[in-house]
Amino acid sequence: MKDYLYIDSQDDSHQARFKVSDTPKIDRLIKEKRFSEALIEIDRILEIDCSYSNLNLKGIILENLGEFKQSIECFDKAFNMHQSDDIQLNRANCLYSWAKVTFFPEGDYDKALRLIDCGLESIPESEDPSEFYFLKAEILEGMNQLVEAHKCYLTAHKEFDRLREFESQCDYLSNTTDTLVNIVGSDFYNFTPEIGGILTLIKDDDNEHDPDAVAVAYNGETVGYVANNSYTLIDEVKSASDIRNQIGDNQKIEILFVYLGEYVIAKLLD
Numbered sequence: 001m002k003d004y005l006y007i008d009s010q011d012d013s014h015q016a017r018f019k020v021s022d023t024p025k026i027d028r029l030i031k032e033k034r035f036s037e038a039l040i041e042i043d044r045i046l047e048i049d050c051s052y053s054n055l056n057l058k059g060i061i062l063e064n065l066g067e068f069k070q071s072i073e074c075f076d077k078a079f080n081m082h083q084s085d086d087i088q089l090n091r092a093n094c095l096y097s098w099a100k101v102t103f104f105p106e107g108d109y110d111k112a113l114r115l116i117d118c119g120l121e122s123i124p125e126s127e128d129p130s131e132f133y134f135l136k137a138e139i140l141e142g143m144n145q146l147v148e149a150h151k152c153y154l155t156a157h158k159e160f161d162r163l164r165e166f167e168s169q170c171d172y173l174s175n176t177t178d179t180l181v182n183i184v185g186s187d188f189y190n191f192t193p194e195i196g197g198i199l200t201l202i203k204d205d206d207n208e209h210d211p212d213a214v215a216v217a218y219n220g221e222t223v224g225y226v227a228n229n230s231y232t233l234i235d236e237v238k239s240a241s242d243i244r245n246q247i248g249d250n251q252k253i254e255i256l257f258v259y260l261g262e263y264v265i266a267k268l269l270d
Helices: 024-031 035-048 052-064 068-081 085-103 109-122 130-142 146-156 160-175
Strands: 180-184 198-203 214-218 221-226 251-259 263-268
Touching: 024 035, 024 052, 035 052, 052 068, 052 085, 068 085, 085 109, 085 130, 109 130, 130 146, 146 160, 160 251, 180 251, 198 221
Parallel strands: none
Antiparallel strands: 180 221, 180 263, 198 214, 198 251, 214 221, 251 263
């Protein structure tokens, strides 16, 4: 996470400071992690000087005490008085911390997702949101929203070319009329699927494990099978059982791409 930005209200340029020159006692208490004492001190000061810099400081203290809602309220009041990217960054960091504890150990994934989305909306454009996207990806993964989680991981790693490629794959899967299958077991056969590769489907009538088994062959050798179990299938592809009665001898398939790092997607050729 980023360091919090303290604001020196005596500085007319309103530049970020990492030392609060007019509240040295509170600065020391924060460094010593004596946040309860710091809260008492900042409340005493706010009775005299309810400035945006003091409200910002109270927000920092409250977040460290785990009082996230009150912390956000302080940052919002401070921002209404002085629209600063520094205050917005503190607000975003607070939402990140709130989302993190809500995700784990509290396990409230829906609330955690709402909080991290709010944090992403709050973070200034000048700041790197990667850490926010990493947390959002973890939350989505916990919710079994694997497609959106993968997009967030790619965004967090700044792999934007791969993100565009993945989004193109998603769009294809959602809109194609092609008959698609997933090839499994290629590692067992020491076969590396290559994009654009043409393979042959063969009904494996003698398979003792699956009466609907359909083998995938290359140069006459088995290099895998068409997926036929729920844990190896995604909604957009057909199982071996689905296609077995639709294919003839020497049915050809073309490898299109590897989806989510594990599904080898191929289409049946006419």
